[in-house]
Amino acid sequence: MKLFSSVHDVTDINELVADALRLKHAPHEHKHLGKNKTLGLIFLNPSLRTRMSTQIAGANLGMQVMVLNIDKEGWALELQDGAVMNGTTVEHIREAAAVLGEYCDIIGVRSFPGLKNREEDYSEAIFNKFVKYCGVPVVSLESATRHPLQSLADLVTIEELKTRDRPKVLLTWAPHIKPLPQAVPNSFAEWMCKADVDFTIAHPKGYELNTEFTNGAKITHNQDEALAGADFIYVKNWSAYEPYGQVFGGNEDWMLTNQKLQQTNNAKVMHCLPVRRNLELSDEILDGPNSVVIHEAGNRVWAAQAVLKLMLEELE
Amino acid sequence: MKLFSSVHDVTDINELVADALRLKHAPHEHKHLGKNKTLGLIFLNPSLRTRMSTQIAGANLGMQVMVLNIDKEGWALELQDGAVMNGTTVEHIREAAAVLGEYCDIIGVRSFPGLKNREEDYSEAIFNKFVKYCGVPVVSLESATRHPLQSLADLVTIEELKTRDRPKVLLTWAPHIKPLPQAVPNSFAEWMCKADVDFTIAHPKGYELNTEFTNGAKITHNQDEALAGADFIYVKNWSAYEPYGQVFGGNEDWMLTNQKLQQTNNAKVMHCLPVRRNLELSDEILDGPNSVVIHEAGNRVWAAQAVLKLMLEELE
Amino acid sequence: MKLFSSVHDVTDINELVADALRLKHAPHEHKHLGKNKTLGLIFLNPSLRTRMSTQIAGANLGMQVMVLNIDKEGWALELQDGAVMNGTTVEHIREAAAVLGEYCDIIGVRSFPGLKNREEDYSEAIFNKFVKYCGVPVVSLESATRHPLQSLADLVTIEELKTRDRPKVLLTWAPHIKPLPQAVPNSFAEWMCKADVDFTIAHPKGYELNTEFTNGAKITHNQDEALAGADFIYVKNWSAYEPYGQVFGGNEDWMLTNQKLQQTNNAKVMHCLPVRRNLELSDEILDGPNSVVIHEAGNRVWAAQAVLKLMLEELE
Numbered sequence: 001m002k003l004f005s006s007v008h009d010v011t012d013i014n015e016l017v018a019d020a021l022r023l024k025h026a027p028h029e030h031k032h033l034g035k036n037k038t039l040g041l042i043f044l045n046p047s048l049r050t051r052m053s054t055q056i057a058g059a060n061l062g063m064q065v066m067v068l069n070i071d072k073e074g075w076a077l078e079l080q081d082g083a084v085m086n087g088t089t090v091e092h093i094r095e096a097a098a099v100l101g102e103y104c105d106i107i108g109v110r111s112f113p114g115l116k117n118r119e120e121d122y123s124e125a126i127f128n129k130f131v132k133y134c135g136v137p138v139v140s141l142e143s144a145t146r147h148p149l150q151s152l153a154d155l156v157t158i159e160e161l162k163t164r165d166r167p168k169v170l171l172t173w174a175p176h177i178k179p180l181p182q183a184v185p186n187s188f189a190e191w192m193c194k195a196d197v198d199f200t201i202a203h204p205k206g207y208e209l210n211t212e213f214t215n216g217a218k219i220t221h222n223q224d225e226a227l228a229g230a231d232f233i234y235v236k237n238w239s240a241y242e243p244y245g246q247v248f249g250g251n252e253d254w255m256l257t258n259q260k261l262q263q264t265n266n267a268k269v270m271h272c273l274p275v276r277r278n279l280e281l282s283d284e285i286l287d288g289p290n291s292v293v294i295h296e297a298g299n300r301v302w303a304a305q306a307v308l309k310l311m312l313e314e315l316e
Numbered sequence: 317m318k319l320f321s322s323v324h325d326v327t328d329i330n331e332l333v334a335d336a337l338r339l340k341h342a343p344h345e346h347k348h349l350g351k352n353k354t355l356g357l358i359f360l361n362p363s364l365r366t367r368m369s370t371q372i373a374g375a376n377l378g379m380q381v382m383v384l385n386i387d388k389e390g391w392a393l394e395l396q397d398g399a400v401m402n403g404t405t406v407e408h409i410r411e412a413a414a415v416l417g418e419y420c421d422i423i424g425v426r427s428f429p430g431l432k433n434r435e436e437d438y439s440e441a442i443f444n445k446f447v448k449y450c451g452v453p454v455v456s457l458e459s460a461t462r463h464p465l466q467s468l469a470d471l472v473t474i475e476e477l478k479t480r481d482r483p484k485v486l487l488t489w490a491p492h493i494k495p496l497p498q499a500v501p502n503s504f505a506e507w508m509c510k511a512d513v514d515f516t517i518a519h520p521k522g523y524e525l526n527t528e529f530t531n532g533a534k535i536t537h538n539q540d541e542a543l544a545g546a547d548f549i550y551v552k553n554w555s556a557y558e559p560y561g562q563v564f565g566g567n568e569d570w571m572l573t574n575q576k577l578q579q580t581n582n583a584k585v586m587h588c589l590p591v592r593r594n595l596e597l598s599d600e601i602l603d604g605p606n607s608v609v610i611h612e613a614g615n616r617v618w619a620a621q622a623v624l625k626l627m628l629e630e631l632e
Numbered sequence: 633m634k635l636f637s638s639v640h641d642v643t644d645i646n647e648l649v650a651d652a653l654r655l656k657h658a659p660h661e662h663k664h665l666g667k668n669k670t671l672g673l674i675f676l677n678p679s680l681r682t683r684m685s686t687q688i689a690g691a692n693l694g695m696q697v698m699v700l701n702i703d704k705e706g707w708a709l710e711l712q713d714g715a716v717m718n719g720t721t722v723e724h725i726r727e728a729a730a731v732l733g734e735y736c737d738i739i740g741v742r743s744f745p746g747l748k749n750r751e752e753d754y755s756e757a758i759f760n761k762f763v764k765y766c767g768v769p770v771v772s773l774e775s776a777t778r779h780p781l782q783s784l785a786d787l788v789t790i791e792e793l794k795t796r797d798r799p800k801v802l803l804t805w806a807p808h809i810k811p812l813p814q815a816v817p818n819s820f821a822e823w824m825c826k827a828d829v830d831f832t833i834a835h836p837k838g839y840e841l842n843t844e845f846t847n848g849a850k851i852t853h854n855q856d857e858a859l860a861g862a863d864f865i866y867v868k869n870w871s872a873y874e875p876y877g878q879v880f881g882g883n884e885d886w887m888l889t890n891q892k893l894q895q896t897n898n899a900k901v902m903h904c905l906p907v908r909r910n911l912e913l914s915d916e917i918l919d920g921p922n923s924v925v926i927h928e929a930g931n932r933v934w935a936a937q938a939v940l941k942l943m944l945e946e947l948e
Contacts, residue, residue, distance in 0.1 A: 028352050036660050038688055048390035048412065052382060052419045056354055059380045064691045066684060069389060073701060074680035075906045084910040086809045091906030094918070095925065096680065099905065102930035103684045177402045273415065274391045274407030278400040286410070293411065298418035344668050364706035364728065368698060368735045372670055375696045385705060493718045589731065590707045590723030594716040602726070609727065614734035 001310045003131060005124075005140045006148055007190045013155065014196075020156045020299070020306040027060045027305070033312040034063035040104035041067045041141065044077075044126070045112045049273060050141045050149065053300035054108055057308055060301075066104070070096065079126055093129045101134035106311050113144035113181050115245035121145060122210070137311045139304075145210075147183045150272050151191040153303035157296045158197065158232055161268055166198055167231035168265065172223055173203035174280040175252050179239035184272050186213040188234055193217055202226035204251045210241050223254060227263040234270045235281055258284050268292045317626045319447060321440075321456045322464055323506045329471065330512075336472045336615070336622040343376045343621070349628040350379035356420035357383045357457065360393075360442070361428045365589060366457045366465065369616035370424055373624055376617075382420070386412065395442055409445045417450035422627050429460035429497050431561035437461060438526070453627045455620075461526075463499045466588050467507040469619035473612045474513065474548055477584055482514055483547035484581065488539055489519035490596040491568050495555035500588050502529040504550055509533055518542035519554075520567045526557050539570060543579040550586045551597055574600050584608045633942045635763060637756075637772045638780055639822045645787065646828075652788045652931070652938040659692045659937070665944040666695030672736035673699045673773065676709070676758070677744045681905060682773045682781065685932035686740055689940055692933075698736070702728065711758055725761045733766035738943050745776035745813050747877035753777060754842070769943045771936075777842075779815045782904050783823040785935035789928045790829065790864055793900055798830055799863035800897065804855055805835035806912040807884050811871035816904050818845040820866055825849055834858035835870075836883045842873050855886060859895040866902045867913055890916050900924045 003009050010016055023030075039058040041051060051067060058065040068074060077096055078089035085092065100107055109130045113121035127143035140148050158167065169192055171185060185201075186209060192199040193216035200218040201209070208219075220226050227233070235256055240246040255278075261267060271293045275281050285291055319325050326332055339346075355374040357367060367383060374381040384390060393412055394405035401408065416423055425446045429437035443459035456464050474485065485508055487501060501517075502525060508515040509532035516534040517525070524535075536542050543549070551572055556562040571594075577583060587609045591597050601607055635641050642648055655662075671690040673683060683699060690697040700706060709728055710721035717724065732739055741762045745753035759775035772780050790799065801824055803817060817833075818841060824831040825848040832850040833841070840851070852858050859865070867888055872878040887910075893899060903925045907913050917923055 036692075038691075040684070043389075046389060046391055048384070048386070048407070049415055051389070052356065052384065052416070055382055056380070056419055059354075060352075064688070066687055068680070068684065070680065072388075072704075073675075073678060073683070075678055078909070082910070082915065085908035086911050090908065091680070092909050094909075095905055095907060095929075098926045099681055099929045100684070102926060103688055103933065273411055275411060276401035276406065277394070277408050277410075278398070279402050283398065294414045294418060297411075297415045301419065359705075362705060362707055364700070364702070364723070365731055367705070368672070368700065368732070371698055372696070372735055375670075376668075388704075589727055591727060592717035592722065593710070593724050593726075594714070595718050599714065610730045610734060613727075613731045617735065 001314060002137045004148060004307045005127065005143065006146050007151070007194055013191070013194055016152065016306055017156050017159050019309065020152065020302040021160065023305045023309070024302040030309055031062035033309060034058065034061035037063050037105040037312065037315065038103065039063045039065045039106050039108065039308070040100050041065065041108045042100065043069050043110045044071055045110050047110055047141065049297050049300050050110065054141065054304040056301050057304035060305055061308055061312060079129070093126065094133050097130045097133035098135065101136045104136060105315060106137045106139065106308065107134050108139040108141045110141035111143055113183070115179055115181065115239060118244035139307055142183055144181065145183055146187040147272070148187055149300065149303050149307065150184060151187040152307070153296060153299040154188055154234065154270060155191055155195055156299045156303055157270065157292060161292060162231065164231070166196055168229055169197045169199050169232045169234065170226050170230040171201045171234045171236065172226065172256065173207050173254055174235045174237045175255055176237035176276065176280060179245050179247050180237050182209060182238045182241060185209055185236050185238045189213045189217055200226050204254060206240055206248050207238060208241060224263065227260055230264040230267045232270060233264065233267045236272065237280055255280065255282060256285055257282055258288065261290060266290065270296050273297055317630060318453045320464060320623045321443065321459065322462050323467070323510055329507070329510055332468065332622055333472050333475050335625065336468065336618040337476065339621045339625070340618040346625055347378035349625060350374065350377035353379050353421040353628065353631065354419065355379045355381045355422050355424065355624070356416050357381065357424045358416065359385050359426045360387055361426050363426055363457065365613050365616050366426060370457065370620040372617050373620035376621055377624055377628060395445070409442065410449050413446045413449035414451065417452045420452060421631060422453045422455065422624065423450050424455040424457045426457035427459055431495055431497065431555060434560035455623055458499055460497065461499055462503040463588070464503055465616065465619050465623065466500060467503040468623070469612060469615040470504060470550065470586060471507055471511055472615045472619055473586065473608060477608060478547065482512055484545055485513045485515050485548045485550065486542050486546040487517045487550045487552065488542065488572065489523050489570055490551045490553045491571055492553035492592065492596060495561050495563050496553050498525060498554045498557060501525055501552050501554045505529045505533055516542050520570065522556055522564050523554060524557060540579065543576055546580040546583045548586060549580065549583045552587065553596055571596065571598060572601055573598055574604065577606060582606065586612050589613055633946060634769045636780060636939045637759065637775065638778050639783070639826055645823070645826055648784065648938055649788050649791050651941065652784065652934040653792065655937045655941070656934040662941055663694035665941060666690065666693035669695050669737040669944065669947065670735065671695045671697045671738050671740065671940070672732050673697065673740045674732060675701045675742045676703055677742050679742055679773065681929050681932050682742060686773065686936040688933050689936035692937055693940055693944060711761070725758065726765050729762045729765035730767065733768045736768060737947060738769045738771065738940065739766050740771040740773045742773035743775055747811055747813065747871065750876035771939055774815055776813065777815055778819040779904070780819055781932065781935050781939065782816060783819040784939070785928060785931040786820060786866065786902060787823055787827055788931045788935055789902065789924060793924060794863065796863070798828055800861055801829045801831050801864045801866065802858050802862040803833045803866045803868065804858065804888065805839050805886055806867045806869045807887055808869035808908065808912060811877050811879050812869050814841060814870045814873060817841055817868050817870045821845045821849055832858050836886060838872055838880050839870060840873060856895065859892055862896040862899045864902060865896065865899045868903065869912055887912065887914060888917055889914055890920065893917070893922060898922065902928050905929055
């Protein structure tokens with residue numbers, strides 16, 4: 001694997017999930033794979049889970065890992081081709097990416113969307129320039145429209161905790177106070193549509209995701225109906241795809257509560273984190289027995305390690 | 317040892333000091349202890365000595381060490397229980413701590429006091445939430461009211477440099493231009509009260525420390541008297557405990573000078589650093605033969621390594 | 633070698649270049665040299681290439697590498713001797729450097745000039761204080777007036793890519809919108825004056841470099857004349873040495889173009905990066921077949937590794 005940016009880069013998601021679970025039980029058995037190999041983790045945005053889990057995953061595989069907050073510690077990046085750089089940007093992404101490719105055997109990149117220009121965000125302009133110009137394998141650490149390491153960890157968690165075949169999985173929109181990217185729900189949706197689960201998406205009218213990601217999912221505006229019998233509930237806010245990046249207010253009653261949980265099959269509650277307590281998810285859910293959000297965050301290590309392992313095997 | 321937050325967490329401080337000194341002469345003999353173990357160093361405040369010395373201590377023990385400036389590189393933390401997170405904080409400390417516990421075998425946390433609310437600071441609200449929610453052993457990298465790795469390094473330094481049994485140790489207040497925490501003097505006092513030294517605290521009226529930390533110490537407002545015959549002088553500014561966080565101005569004559577040193581037993585001068593030159597301590601002292609502040613800073617490595625070693629031995 | 637701050641610290645530059653090229657083909661053969669040794673990379677300014685290449689170089693040699701953005705992650709540094717520190721600075725460089733020397737076996741320091749006070753910048757006040765007070769070997773990661781790791785990588789690149797003995801090398805000034813340091817051109821000039829190349833410097837009137845660095849170089853204000861027959865063209869902006877730090881505007885026609893390249897001996901185009909596209913260098917040059925800037929950046933690893941290797945060999 002030379003690129004891990006979406007579910008479409010994976011030949012066999014079931015095998016990848018199985019490998020992640022094998023690594024969870026034997027994290028240090030492949031240290032030879034990464035010997036004398038360097039992993040560069042490049043952040044244009046904040047990170048806790050992604051940074052630490054991928055750092056550990058690389059170290060578990062014997063890699064030397066370097067973290068760079070490129071805009072803060074390096075130079076302000078120019079992203080536009082053809083720009084006359086007489087403003088505040090100091091280094092073009094073409095050079096930055098190519099130089100990182102000289103130094104690293106594998107690169108991870110985090111680059112959030114601006115949520116202003118849909119075409120630009122959905123073209124994955126920044127992430128794809130890193131891929132194009134660095135010349136080495138690239139792992140998405142969350143890009144403008146997808147967060148595949150999160151989705152893989154989510155699927156690992158479902159596989160690990162499911163109590164019946166083809167569990168019923170619900171992605172439900174949650175309230176927030178500011179416009180958030182669609183990357184996590186897009187990505188979760190496209191992974192669930194390929195996984196052996198019964199998948200539904202529930203959201204208020206206006207929050208329809210791009211159908212490219214939801215093809216195959218049941219979609220409803222009725223949260224109660226969707227909750228009925230669910231085994232896993234994935235809670236997440238996102239802003240509108242159309243008009244792009246908008247939020248419409250209201251819908252506070254979409255926050256999951258213990259009462260709503262009663263309609264489910266004693267569902268496990270998931271969230272990618274960070275989560276705004278008592279806005280997206282109540283204290284009672286997060287501190288209650290149904291929340292698996294910490295366990296899910298723990299699985300980020302094994303998702304990252306399975307992906308890096310595949311890449312290292314091809315580098316040998 | 318599952319927690320290192322104060323002198324009360326240590327069973328035998330003499331043995332801990334002895335082990336630190338053993339490690340100083342054989343730093344790399346315990347690399348197996350930390351193999352495949354991860355140390356996460358989490359900073360909510362700046363650091364030089366603590367960060368680097370603990371990073372080296374972990375590496376000397378074979379650990380993989382990750383440093384995270386959590387508020388700058390991660391997400392703005394919510395600290396209040398029950399908060400409706402519709403403001404500027406993005407992640408609750410409950411999740412942040414629990415996730416760090418998933419990723420790390422041992423966590424170090426630095427969290428300074430606000431100096432506004434004494435009850436909140438002295439309850440160690442932030443530090444204790446990390447301990448409570450992370451579920452793994454925690455080392456204080458300086459909390460609101462204590463700096464135990466510093467105090468251990470201080471005691472190691474005294475043990476190493478003393479020229480007689482039961483040396484006379486003086487903690488003396490020094491001038492500053494802004495209110496500083498009581499963490500270092502609190503911590504130094506409670507360690508000295510347990511150590512085999514003759515311990516005195518001198519400060520202007522109004523700067524009385526919480527007696528919980530100074531129980532057993534001689535306390536005086538007469539610096540000259542206290543200097544007489546001292547073997548070690550620990551210089552440090554702190555703000556008032558009551559009214560909390562206040563400074564009263566004046567007292568510039570409390571700055572240690574070479575002339576004052578003449579009253580001592582050729583005392584070694586200590587300070588935790590960073591030190592404001594010619595305000596807390598004069599150039600002549602810091603650049604003179606009696607200063608041991610750099611040597612003391614060097615001992616931070618062995619203090620941290622002795623603590624981490626104890627924790628790793630119990631993890632095995 | 634205890635200090636690498638300029639070409640004058642190197643006994644035999646040809647041997648150093650040769651060793652860098654040997655390391656390029658066998659990067660991991662000297663891992664024993666750095667075992668249980670710590671490299672501290674201290675940044676007072678941003679960095680991408682220097683940070684990552686030196687980090688990898690240290691790791692290739694088996695060292696434990698720590699990176700510290702000292703002003704952001706540590707404490708605001710006081711640089712003046714004798715200062716009464718009652719302002720915004722928290723730690724004096726004397727203590728900071730000495731403490732780093734306690735923790736690290738080798739230190740790298742990056743410290744840019746202020747471009748306000750020539751005497752201060754050219755005395756290398758900050759860098760030299762690190763050297764003076766840390767007490768361990770120091771590598772310049774770019775100081776106020778020189779960037780020797782860059783220059784060594786440049787010479788390695790020329791040695792590697794030259795197609796004839798004693799190639800013709802041209803350092804040519806390029807336009808910019810703000811005043812830049814003279815460190816890179818100073819340093820490149822003093823290395824080229826010692827190397828076996830035919831070296832010329834071209835710049836508009838007013839941008840004369842300090843002759844201490846250019847002694848032995850041909851200097852011209854006629855870029856066209858200088859381009860004729862050149863094998864390597866090193867493009868770089870710099871501000872005036874006299875009046876110090878000034879820029880005079882105009883001279884936009886000094887930007888290298890493909891048309892200008894035709895006058896050369898199919899010259900390789902070099903730049904230290906970061907480069908402002910279409911201001912210092914055109915897209916057509918940077919994306920064309922004559923640019924070697926990425927290759928040159930890659931060689932930063934081997935330059936740093938050759939220098940660290942020399943230092944480690946003396947530490948043993």
